[in-house]
Amino acid sequence: MSDTFMSANVAGTSAKVAPRRHKRSLAHSKWPVLILFLPPALMLFTLLVIVPMGEAAWYSFYNWNGYGDPTQWIGFRNYQLIFRNGAFTQALINNGLIVLISLCVQIPLALWLATMVSTKIKGALFFRLIFFLPYVLADVAAGMIWRFVYDGDFGLVAGISHMIGVEPPFWLADRNVAMYAILGVIVWKYFGFHMMLFIAGLQAIDKSVLEAADIDGATGWQKFRHVTLPLLGSTVRLSVFFGVVGSLQLFDMIMPLTGGGPSNSTQTMVTFLYNFGVTRMQVGFGSAVGVVLFVICVTLAFSYKRIFMRND
Known part of the structure; x- marks a missing residue:
């Protein structure tokens, strides 16, 4: 024993x-x-x-045009000029609008379409391709296409206006409308990316869970609200993260559309950096804008991941 x-x-x-x-x-x-x-x-x-990050932070304390070595130390003067600049305030507001549209329109639209084309229906693959095609286009190409569409003289909008007998609008030249026209292009361009994320998340859901909900007599809305959406939680949080960070970095599409105009009404933080820092050879000022943008992006990214994605 x-x-x-x-x-x-x-x-x-x-x-x-x-x-x-x-x-x-x-x-x-x-x-x-x-x-x-x-x-x-x-x-x-x-x-x-x-x-490069360290150099940008260092140059932001100088009044420097990019030639030679920076010698004129001005401390935090560039940062003071940034927040006193009305165009930068407008850029912050525009970035906030883009984030808001991404969260309230783009992502819900992508989720709705994903639930429609993720099922085995006739033509589902075709519609997936059609909805995803705008995201495949380069941002600059998409901006040039929509600049022609919005053109009040020769574009698609002008053609439709002449057909129905009304005066064609010049949306990109109107400072009160231009930003809303850009927001429509942003939704069209990027919702396909979020849709594909949601399709991947929907395909990962165990079908037996949905079948059990059907057996219990759940309606389509009840299944989506109490089964599908909770199981898509990590995908939704990831999509929101991409939407927020991408909205803060938007640049390529706006430059061919409006270049930040008219009257700085469509500036974002990145276009502001380019127009007021690079093109005007104010490298120190542009570096300060880059530091501010970097701090905002990093703060939002780490805070979001810490609060909402800590278990993902």
Whole structure:
């Protein structure tokens, strides 16, 4: 009896030691990979990300046009000028509008269409392709296309206006309307990306859960509200994260559409940086704008991930 008990103890001890040895061997096997691949990655990240960020922060304290070495130290003067600039205030408001439209229109539209084309219906793949095509287009190309569409002389809107016998509108030239015209293009351009995210999330849902809801007599809305939407929680949070961060960095589409005009009514923070920093050769001022944009993006990104995505 004692021999059996001792054998059981030895077997149990061996079973505990074996996983520890296996973990140690895995840890030792990772070191060559880390030593081989981590230093080049860190070097590239330092050269392409950390160093430019540090230089931008340093240049933001100078009145510098980009030529020669910066010598005219002005401290926080550039930051004071930023927040006193009415165009930057308008850029902040416009970025807020873009975020709001992304959250309240673009993402709900993408989710609705995803629930429609994710089922096995005739033509579902065709509609997925059609809805996703705008996202495949380059932002600059999409901006040029819609600039022609909105053109009040020769564009599609002008043609339709002449057909119905009304004066064609010049939406991109009207400072009260131009931003809303751009918001429509933004929804058209990016909702396909969010739709594909939701389709992937819907396909990952266990069909037996939905079948159980059908057996219990749940309606379509009840299934979506109490089953589908909770199971899509991580996908929705990821989509919102992409929508917010992407809205703050919008640049490529606005430049061919309006360039930030008319009268700075369609400026975003990135177009403001380009128009007031790069094109006017005010590199110190532009660097300060870049630092402000970086702080806003990093603060929102880390706060959002900390609060809403900590369990994802």
